[in-house]
Amino acid sequence: MKSLPFLSLFSLITFFGCENSSDSHHGEGGSKHVHIAPHGGDLVEVGEHGSGFNLELLLHPDGFLQIYVLDAHAENFVRIPAPSILITIPGENNSTTIECEPIEDQATGETIGNTSLFTSTTRITDYLPLKGVIEELQILEFTYPNVEISFSGKSKDNLNEN
Numbered sequence: 001m002k003s004l005p006f007l008s009l010f011s012l013i014t015f016f017g018c019e020n021s022s023d024s025h026h027g028e029g030g031s032k033h034v035h036i037a038p039h040g041g042d043l044v045e046v047g048e049h050g051s052g053f054n055l056e057l058l059l060h061p062d063g064f065l066q067i068y069v070l071d072a073h074a075e076n077f078v079r080i081p082a083p084s085i086l087i088t089i090p091g092e093n094n095s096t097t098i099e100c101e102p103i104e105d106q107a108t109g110e111t112i113g114n115t116s117l118f119t120s121t122t123r124i125t126d127y128l129p130l131k132g133v134i135e136e137l138q139i140l141e142f143t144y145p146n147v148e149i150s151f152s153g154k155s156k157d158n159l160n161e162n
Contacts, residue, residue: 035074041066043074044149046137053078053139057151063123065130065151067100069116069139077108077116080139085118087149089132098124098132128153 037043041058049072056068067085069078085100100118104111124130134147 037074038070039068041068042151043070044147044151046139046144046147047142052142052144055147055149057149059124059128059151059153060119063125065098065100065120065124067118069118078139079110079114079116081113082118082138083113085134085137087130087132087134089127089130096127098122098127125153 035043035054037054037056039056039058041056044055044057046053046055052072054070054072054074056070056074058066058068060066065087069080070076071078082102084102087098087100089096089098098120099122100120102112102115103117103119104115105117110116128151130149130151130153132149134149135145137144137147
């Protein structure tokens with residue numbers, strides 16, 4: 001009888017655990033698991049689901065792209081030392097590169113070289129919807145090559161403005 005509570009707990013964990021997929025998916029029992037972007041932006045999964053990371057893409061009211069680096073379930077910020085994040089947007093004749101610089105935040109103690117927030121140096125409104133590639137992204141001890149991103153530009157905060 002002592003194993004009954006253990007089996008119940010194990011069943012709950014198995015039932016509600018993550019499956020392999022992107023933002024939302026169904027478990028075998030029909031339960032739905034959803035990763036919610038904390039700022040209402042678009043999530044981009046980086047690495048394997050459940051053990052990788054997420055990027056949350058947002059459109060700043062002034063037209064700049066903001067990128068938050070988040071953990072596997074988009075619940076916690078992950079600070080990285082990157083000097084910038086470069087996004088290559090392929091074009092018919094040539095490609096365009098958008099540079100996103102690290103942002104300091106005195107309230108959280110985040111600094112250049114130890115931050116989870118990056119903002120583009122140029123406005124991106126002319127590139128929306130944006131499809132591009134981050135050729136290399138270093139998060140903690142992991143390196144992710146050719147991270148494909150797709151961003152509609154329609155985040156929760158600016159849906160009413162468009």
